[in-house]
Amino acid sequence: MAQLIGASESSVKRWCDTGRIPSKLTPGGHRRIEVATLLGFVKSSKYELHQPELLGIKNASIDHSDAELTQNIIFDALTCGNLDEAFMHTSLAFVGGKSLPSLLDEVITPVFARIGDEWECGELHVYQERIACRNLSQLLLRLRDLITINPQGPMAIGGALSGDPYELPSLMVELMLLDAGWKANFLGANLPVQSILSAVDNLQPELIWLSVSSINDPLDAFAANMADIWEKAHGTPIVVGGRALTSELRKNIRASIFCDNMQQMFDCLATLNTSARRLMIEPKDN
Numbered sequence: 001m002a003q004l005i006g007a008s009e010s011s012v013k014r015w016c017d018t019g020r021i022p023s024k025l026t027p028g029g030h031r032r033i034e035v036a037t038l039l040g041f042v043k044s045s046k047y048e049l050h051q052p053e054l055l056g057i058k059n060a061s062i063d064h065s066d067a068e069l070t071q072n073i074i075f076d077a078l079t080c081g082n083l084d085e086a087f088m089h090t091s092l093a094f095v096g097g098k099s100l101p102s103l104l105d106e107v108i109t110p111v112f113a114r115i116g117d118e119w120e121c122g123e124l125h126v127y128q129e130r131i132a133c134r135n136l137s138q139l140l141l142r143l144r145d146l147i148t149i150n151p152q153g154p155m156a157i158g159g160a161l162s163g164d165p166y167e168l169p170s171l172m173v174e175l176m177l178l179d180a181g182w183k184a185n186f187l188g189a190n191l192p193v194q195s196i197l198s199a200v201d202n203l204q205p206e207l208i209w210l211s212v213s214s215i216n217d218p219l220d221a222f223a224a225n226m227a228d229i230w231e232k233a234h235g236t237p238i239v240v241g242g243r244a245l246t247s248e249l250r251k252n253i254r255a256s257i258f259c260d261n262m263q264q265m266f267d268c269l270a271t272l273n274t275s276a277r278r279l280m281i282e283p284k285d286n
């Protein structure tokens with residue numbers, strides 16, 4: 001770690017011993033630091049990764065601000081089932097300064113658009129798409145180790161309605177909200193509307209999101225479900241996004257905000273009149 005970030009070995013040992021860097025002592029008495037812990041430390045400190053090649057992954061030194069190059073590497077890693085490599089490159093882009101919304105919208109989402117296109121043309125097997133999806137879910141969970149979670153944050157809940165099996169967009173929303181200080185809870189995809197209504201009653205969220213990637217019901221039935229959620233929310237903001245949200249549908253459903261991507265939702269968060277908004281505008285040390 002000392003070589004990676006250009007600090008002295010004694011400083012790294014001291015940070016371990018004082019708990020600034022979580023570590024475990026091995027039976028041989030060495031301090032063991034998880035890679036995600038190391039990357040999280042770099043993200044939240046003034047340190048930079050000086051020798052990323054020491055992380056032991058292929059192409060560690062590429063320019064991660066180059067979205068296309070990073071996409072190609074993550075595409076190969078995800079479709080081959082190489083979760084560690086996909087995680088490292090995503091983390092290097094994040095630690096290197098890419099914001100989470102832009103990482104999700106401009107790097108990860110285009111990787112999945114390419115997976116869909118190559119599947120459609122028969123260039124990619126269905127099993128490769130399945131492996132990539134499973135690995136991305138795990139990767140998004142692992143990225144939580146790089147962000148600071150606020151256990152007191154205001155509650156946000158969300159998911160996708162019955163007939164919509166798409167989980168990845170909501171996993172992204174959940175991660176982005178956690179990073180923005182919310183206690184976000186992805187309830188699941190394919191959720192009966194009744195279940196969402198119960199979650200609103202039980203969890204009393206300050207924000208609700210719905211991802212709409214696929215609609216099985218007739219549009220008026222879908223709109224009726226959305227109206228039920230709107231009524232139950234009783235003024236709690238509802239953010240809706242997703243590929244199935246045509247302009248025609250937007251005219252017919254009730255929601256507070258429609259978003260096309262993670263960046264738009266992130267930008268909206270600051271305008272919400274909730275305790276999270278106060279969190280975002282108050283100085284950090286208050």
Ligand code: B12
Nearest residue numbers: 112113116117166167168169211214241242243259261265
């Ligand atoms: C993975 C995948 C699946 C998986 C999903 C697994 C899972 N656990 O999530 C499964 C296997 C279920 C699946 C099934 C099918 N799929 Co599919 N699938 C995909 C794929 C490759 C990726 C989807 C994805 O998650 N992308 C990542 C997300 C994050 O990207 P996104 O949806 O664009 O989301 C962005 C925005 O829309 C927005 N957003 C989305 N939701 C929300 C919510 C909020 C609140 C906000 C703020 C923003 C937001 O932000 C995101 C980031 O910018 C796409 C290809 C593609 N272009 O994406 C095909 C794709 C969508 N599938 C397709 C097809 C054809 C199917 C099937 C019909 C295949 C079949 N014959 O069975 C079924 C239909 C299932 C159904 N009931 O609808 C086609 C759709 C074609 C069309 N014109 O409708 C696509 C485009 C592939 C292709 N090129 O042909 N699929």
